[in-house]
Amino acid sequence: xxxxxxxxxxxxxxxxxxxxxxxxxxPIFALSIAVFLRNTNAxxxxxxxxxRFVWGNDVFMEYFQxxxxxxxxxxxxxxxxxxxxxxxVYDPGAFELKMKELRRKRKPFFGWEIPFRNGxxxxxxxxxxxxxxxxxxxxxxxxDVTRHRQAAEELxxxxxxxxxxLDNLNAALCETDLEGKIVKVYDSFCRLxxxxxxxxIGNNITDIFVPEENRDYARNLRRYRVEKKVALLYDxxxxxxxxxxxxxxxxxxxxxxxxxxxxxxxxxxxxxTPQKQLQRELEVAKQAAEEAQRTQKEFLANMSHEIxxxxxAIIGMAxxxxxxxxxxxxxxxxxxxxxxxxxxxxxxTDILDISKIEAGKQEVHPREFDLxxxxxxxxxxxxxxxxxxxxxxxxxxxxxxxxxLIGDDMILNQILMNLLGNAEKFTKxxxxxxxxxxxxxQANALWLRFQVCDTGIGIQHDKLELxxxxxxxxxxxxxxxxxxxxxxxxxxxxxxxxxxxxxxVEKGGEYNTCFTFTLPFIDTRRSAARQGGQDIENKxxxxxxxxxxxxxxxxxxxxxxxxxxLLEKYRINYQLATNGPDALYFLESxxxxxxxxxxxxxxxxxxxxxxxxxxxxxxxxxxxxVIATTATAMPSTLAMARNIGITxxxxxxxxxxxxxxxxxxxxxxxETEIIMEVQNISGYxxxxxxxxxxxxxxxxxxxxxAIDLFDIYxxxxxxxxxxxxxxxxxxxxxxxxxxxxxxxxxxxxxxLTWITTKLEAMENLLRHNENLETIPALLxxxxxxxxxxxxxxxxxxxKMQAFMAGGGQI
Numbered sequence: 001x002x003x004x005x006x007x008x009x010x011x012x013x014x015x016x017x018x019x020x021x022x023x024x025x026x027p028i029f030a031l032s033i034a035v036f037l038r039n040t041n042a043x044x045x046x047x048x049x050x051x052r053f054v055w056g057n058d059v060f061m062e063y064f065q066x067x068x069x070x071x072x073x074x075x076x077x078x079x080x081x082x083x084x085x086x087x088x089v090y091d092p093g094a095f096e097l098k099m100k101e102l103r104r105k106r107k108p109f110f111g112w113e114i115p116f117r118n119g120x121x122x123x124x125x126x127x128x129x130x131x132x133x134x135x136x137x138x139x140x141x142x143x144d145v146t147r148h149r150q151a152a153e154e155l156x157x158x159x160x161x162x163x164x165x166l167d168n169l170n171a172a173l174c175e176t177d178l179e180g181k182i183v184k185v186y187d188s189f190c191r192l193x194x195x196x197x198x199x200x201i202g203n204n205i206t207d208i209f210v211p212e213e214n215r216d217y218a219r220n221l222r223r224y225r226v227e228k229k230v231a232l233l234y235d236x237x238x239x240x241x242x243x244x245x246x247x248x249x250x251x252x253x254x255x256x257x258x259x260x261x262x263x264x265x266x267x268x269x270x271x272x273t274p275q276k277q278l279q280r281e282l283e284v285a286k287q288a289a290e291e292a293q294r295t296q297k298e299f300l301a302n303m304s305h306e307i308x309x310x311x312x313a314i315i316g317m318a319x320x321x322x323x324x325x326x327x328x329x330x331x332x333x334x335x336x337x338x339x340x341x342x343x344x345x346x347x348x349t350d351i352l353d354i355s356k357i358e359a360g361k362q363e364v365h366p367r368e369f370d371l372x373x374x375x376x377x378x379x380x381x382x383x384x385x386x387x388x389x390x391x392x393x394x395x396x397x398x399x400x401x402x403x404x405l406i407g408d409d410m411i412l413n414q415i416l417m418n419l420l421g422n423a424e425k426f427t428k429x430x431x432x433x434x435x436x437x438x439x440x441x442q443a444n445a446l447w448l449r450f451q452v453c454d455t456g457i458g459i460q461h462d463k464l465e466l467x468x469x470x471x472x473x474x475x476x477x478x479x480x481x482x483x484x485x486x487x488x489x490x491x492x493x494x495x496x497x498x499x500x501x502x503x504x505v506e507k508g509g510e511y512n513t514c515f516t517f518t519l520p521f522i523d524t525r526r527s528a529a530r531q532g533g534q535d536i537e538n539k540x541x542x543x544x545x546x547x548x549x550x551x552x553x554x555x556x557x558x559x560x561x562x563x564x565x566l567l568e569k570y571r572i573n574y575q576l577a578t579n580g581p582d583a584l585y586f587l588e589s590x591x592x593x594x595x596x597x598x599x600x601x602x603x604x605x606x607x608x609x610x611x612x613x614x615x616x617x618x619x620x621x622x623x624x625x626v627i628a629t630t631a632t633a634m635p636s637t638l639a640m641a642r643n644i645g646i647t648x649x650x651x652x653x654x655x656x657x658x659x660x661x662x663x664x665x666x667x668x669x670x671e672t673e674i675i676m677e678v679q680n681i682s683g684y685x686x687x688x689x690x691x692x693x694x695x696x697x698x699x700x701x702x703x704x705x706a707i708d709l710f711d712i713y714x715x716x717x718x719x720x721x722x723x724x725x726x727x728x729x730x731x732x733x734x735x736x737x738x739x740x741x742x743x744x745x746x747x748x749x750x751x752l753t754w755i756t757t758k759l760e761a762m763e764n765l766l767r768h769n770e771n772l773e774t775i776p777a778l779l780x781x782x783x784x785x786x787x788x789x790x791x792x793x794x795x796x797x798x799k800m801q802a803f804m805a806g807g808g809q810i
Contacts, residue, residue: 043142049135051078051103060142078103090115102126106135113145120146163187172248172269175255180204180222183264192248192271194241205267209238211245225252226262235272247276315341316562319656336384339377364499369409370528371448371521372397375434378413382420382432390429398437398448405446406522411495416452418492419515423454426513430455433511439518443712444749446521451514458512459505492517500741500763520741522749543570543660548667549590550574553583553597553609554629563596566656570663580604587613591620594666596650599630599641606630607644614645625666684803687796689789690751703800709749710797717746718790721783728779736775737766747786750793758782 037044043060047053053076061072076084082099086092095114102109112124125141163186172189176182182200190197193209200208210218214237225232231253239245252267318338326334375395383393416434423432433453440447496503496517503517550567554560555578567574575590577583580603587595595613599606606628613621625647641649650662684703686692695706720743727736744759762778765771 037139040141043144045074045081045140045142047078047138047140049137051138052076053078053081088116088118090117106138113149120144121149122146170271172271173266174200174205174269175264175266176205177264178226178262180206180219180265189269192240192246192269209240211237211239222252222265225265226254229254229262235276238269246271246273248272311341311344313556313562315345316566316656320562320565332380336377336380340381364408364411366406366408366522368404368406368524371401371405371409371436372528374409374413375416375436378416378420379434382424386424391424391427392431394431394433396433396435396437400438401436401446401448402528404524404526404528406524407519408499411499412519415492415495415517416450418489419452422489422515423452423456423513427454427456431511441523443716443746444523444525444709445743445746446523447518448521449516449518451516453511453514455512458507497767500738545570545572545663545667548572548593550594550596550663550667551577551583551586551590551592553577553580553595553601553606555579555598555601563659566659570660572663572667578602580609583609584612587621588619592624594663595621595624595626597626597628599628606646607640610641610644610646627662627666684800686751687792689792690796691748691753692751694748694753695751703804707797707800707804710793710800713746713750714790714794714797717743717786720746721786725779725783728776733766733769733772733775737763740766750796752786752789752793755782755785 037046037055038057040057041059044057045053045060046055053074055072056074057072078099082096086095089095098112106128108128109124109126112126113121114124115121121144123143123145125143127139127141129136129138170188170192172192173186174182174189175184181202181204185197185200190200193200195208206215206218206222218236221232221234224230231251233249233251235247235249237245237247248269249272250267250269252265254262255264255266257263315338318334318341322331322334322338375397379393379395386393420432420434431454433451435449435451435453437449438446439449492515493503496519499519501517501519503515506514506516550572552560552563552567552574554563554576560576560578564574564576575586575592577586578601580601582603583597583601584604586592597606597609601609610626610628613619613624613626616622626645627648627650628641628646629650630641647666648662650658686695720739724736724739724743727739740759740763744756744763747753747755747759758778759782762775762782765775765778
């Protein structure tokens, strides 16, 4: 065929390559079609009228060129070209059929996507070219749409993924315009609402779902979200298709166009109706619990007053009786009376604080005490309680425990009291044994093993663990036969564990039941031998309150006898009022230096009397200190007292020394300093960066004892901290709690009391399994502080050694 018959030859007027008569047409029409074919970004192939591929543009030749063809000229039959590409595509058969169909039909075809084996996707468009009725050839456009299709597929997968997530989360999603009209909903939203998609599209979401009384609020929320361009999270009650109401938590945000202008909103709604129902039930239960707690507080306050008032007289009379001329047998009886009343006082306090114990807020107050005396006194108390019953109370105390200890003797007292009371209740005859042995000695820290055993009825093996639960007893008929609340052993267990110890119970052997617990103490290394007697009459010889006048407001005869006896002993002038109106009369007519009043008095309670004292500045006693005595030790009572102007609270029962301290504080300030401050009679002064007051209180004049403990600290503390660090790194929190509890007193013994406080905080975290992630940082802080103070402790030890070597001089 001659050149004139092929695409690209010179054509006459009206041919594809010859522009039409200008006639006002744009200049671009004067360009040849070849300009377009060469400059398009798509690959282009051209065939002649026999479907032979004769030309390809640069874009196509870049990925088609095999070395045979140079430039843009091709000479490849339709079959050869089809066979070449068939080997590259995923579905060769379908490709060949489609190519034959296009060749046969000679009709335009666009958007044919062909996936290739190499992962690329091409879009083919076929355009036949006619010169009048004659077929002159064809143009094939090939566009690489791989990235576009991959992006579209990824978008589809992401959309599907989040659709599945939202469906599984029961998160109902919908889109609205700026006025709240629904423009798109998801299946989950249709399930929540009960409506179909057709019923929702075009309707206002507020009008459909929000109850009428809340619609203004909902519209204001949408307006605020759009204007402030913020996302919102809120819960709201809605009405669904069947008329029922549900609660949803909604998260809504704006949809923006490319210019950052809000064009609509999207909201995710989750059904929280069951949670709301549970919340309402919890609120009702909370109100009931608060009411029960209020009733309990009132009961405990009343019970506390009724018990503490006579107990105050018992304790007071015991103290007064002790100061009279007594023989040895009477002194022993008084000692037992004081000890037993002290135990009763402690028990009442523990009953009032039981909620604090269960909340883990019970505090431990270590102080110096004589363990041997405590145990022997406990023995005598229970032996007298048993009377003529055929039960013997025995004590076995390790001979190595011969010094004063530092620990909370009140808590120890209560633990033993509970265990002995339990043994006494279930033992008809035989023996109740108290055994104390030294289990472990580490520097100045002692671990003591206590056992309370009895020959009573015993406990079934499968009930051994049950007895430590609140309000639980081993058998159903125990309460009917023996009584009790089932709280005693539970409280004992909590108090033991509070101090880092462990308690257990065993059955069998020499005794039917044996309770065993371990507790840590500090050994003072000071002998527990009894000191010589003191002339009681000289105890108050230096007390002189001058002409101080005290108004006593009390109506209980026993308490009056106790208080007035003490005031007479202290040689204090007093005025007595047995009711509120009389007290008010004296306060308005005379000046007093101190008012000592019971809160519960006839005619006008102490609170009202205190208000009247403080409300009128013209009255003579508006600034007089008011000391309220009360058997109600509830925190709410103490707070109320302070708010209305009561100066200080003295909780019943109180000892003579406690009353004396209050009198000194307000009637004799100079004497107060002499009595209240710890006197350092050794002449040695500790380093000011240490807790000097604590060290003076602990060691008094015994610098030799201080040297021993400082020396042990210097030799052992760093090794102990290394052990603790290893345990912490291993994440063994139970062992760490045990080790921290054992080591924490060591720091107070050398004046680093604040480090002991930090270790107590760490121990509390470990005990309650709270914020364990903070333990490593807290431990690191403590170790850094210990290392920083270590040179000071070393120098203090050397200074004390030089002080003692120099005969008490540096």
